[in-house]
Amino acid sequence: MKRRCSAISVVTIVLGLLVAACAPAKPTAMPTPVVPTPVPTTAPPIPTPVPQVVKIGGIYPLTGAYAALGEGDKKAIDLAVEEINAAGGIKSLGGAKIQIIYADSQGDPKIALTEAERLITQEKVVAILGSILSSTTATSAEVAEKYKIPYLNEGSTSVTLTEHGWKYFFRATPHDGFYCEEEFKLLKHMEERSGVQVKTIGLMYENTLFGKTAGDVWKQLAQKYGYEIVVDIPYDAKVADLSPEITALKAAAPDVVLLASYTQDAILITKTMKQMDFNAKAVMALDGGQILPMYVEAVGELANYIFAEARWNKDLGKPIAQEVNKKYRDRYGVDLDGHNARAHTAVYVLYYALEQAASTDPEKLRETLAKIEVPADKIVMGWDGVKFDEKGQNTLGHGCIVQMLQGEYKTVWPLSVKTADAVFPVPRWDER
């Protein structure tokens, strides 16, 4: 009996390790160590005088664990390219058509690196679009930098990507720090509008990289915006029960709760909050499980009044977003989402740069991108436009915070594209 006991204990521990090893990974929030820049070896490719076709590389995870994200982006890019070519291509280049040469990164930083090399040296692309994951963007952008080829990133949000001093790297999307700050801006706005003060904040985040990074950023921002963090709860997303966590939250009674969750834990949190009758003036989730249809379906009307950072929403109050989404839905049967709407935007940024540069010379294209100003009404994202700073970061980006109102996510932030006024403070559970 004794021997059996110890055998079982060992196996139990092994199982425990298995659970730990299966912790989910967050695609867009991976800071990646970057190898030092090798010395440039090849000169940039020389463009033909009157191009018929302008080749642009597209590095995306088209197979593997992130294939669904890659496929979504590819569809949006194909749609954008088709729109541009059907409207006469790049007019300043005699109507040259855009052609995307795709390369499959498989979500692997090493493969992204070699594919970038291949696109530049063999396919002779004039620019690269890519690559969703921060980890693959870090390695492939490094190669583009080496060959002096402009790299336009649509949606990798790790803060560090624009901190390398790269000259050929441009990021259209806001980064993670920016998204967190949007929540605080919305809070300030709602305080002013309602006259209800927010003093204390509770944090609840899953305890791997995605959640912990958010937790750290929130702590800095709370200081900057003058809020006190009264409870700080990291938790395991693959958990049987979150009632101790919600009890701790309830005991601290923060005015507002900020969440960073995946899907299954988001479901559990919402249900437990209801069951334990936990009320806050607002519960705000960072881009994560709460925006997925699966979450909404699982918790039903309990989702009402929750805020979520969605990056893009199909109800966005701007005509181009509605038009493009309709085309996308007619063709693919689903709506655009926060990921592929950014890919669609990136293609247009590159198109306007080519149009303005009137050249396929990568050097000229880089100079144009560095000073380009794309107005808000030309892109599907709810941003104020696209304009890069000296680090290559778009300074006009915005988050897109939605609130669940009568069973539908309505855009409440930024105010320029809102489709509803935020309900704040939200009604208590017993008043709903």
Next chain:
Amino acid sequence: MDHRVLAQTLVNGLLIGGVYAIVALGLNLIYGVMGIINFSHGAMLMLSMYTSYFMFSLFGLDPLVSLPLVAMFLFLLGIVIQTLLIDRILTAPTISRLIATFGLLIFLENLALLLWSPNWRCIKTAYSVQAINLGGVLVSVPRLLAFVIALLLAGVLYLTIAKTDIGIAIRATAQNKRAAALMGINVPRIYKIVFGIGLASTGIAGGLLMTFYYTFPTVGLIWALTAYIACVLGGLGSFAGAIAGGLIIGVAESFGAIVISPAFKNLISFAAFIIVLLLRPQGIFGRK
């Protein structure tokens, strides 16, 4: 610390502990009689949760109503698995037995992934997020149900084993299967019944879980891990042990989160686990 918070913490811990206990019961029965650690326990729990889910989505049956049906289905499944797999490996070396049930777990999880996608599915009932307010302490209705049914089930299983003919035969088989066979007990049949009963109680656990939790192909891992710990902690093969183990883990987790920090929730429950094993390696109710 506020008294109400402490009372709430105790209630939370006991209720979730009751749920852990009911998940552990079937596991402990099978081990107690057959000496088999059923590593496919998590998959059985997952199958019972999906069964309960489909009873609801296809036939509109409330998970509490379908509880006996789910238990029946799992009982039959238990007999099938016992006949086709376990029977053939009973005399195999320990490691082969472990790996066989582990293989079954992997197979069933992947089959579920293929058939039902990795999506989370849950049942919305009127009571799934209801709570009874006792002087400011909230008692979750579905968990209270699970708790009460866990105690009832343990009682029924105990009485069955202690008082009925089949129970005596089961105990005889557990003590010495060769002697039992010589006394005219049909040992393979007893094993089938035990495996069936073990899975049926897992079926009841799964059905009860569906009243407040969601299911997905690897849901078993989340609950089964705690069930293994509860069994070892309380004493392998003992009904009282499964209940005690489940309750201790539930309460330790709950107080760890409130009194120390939510980040240390698992630290406290595992510390309790290690301390009990150091003092009583056979578990609280285990026999040496």
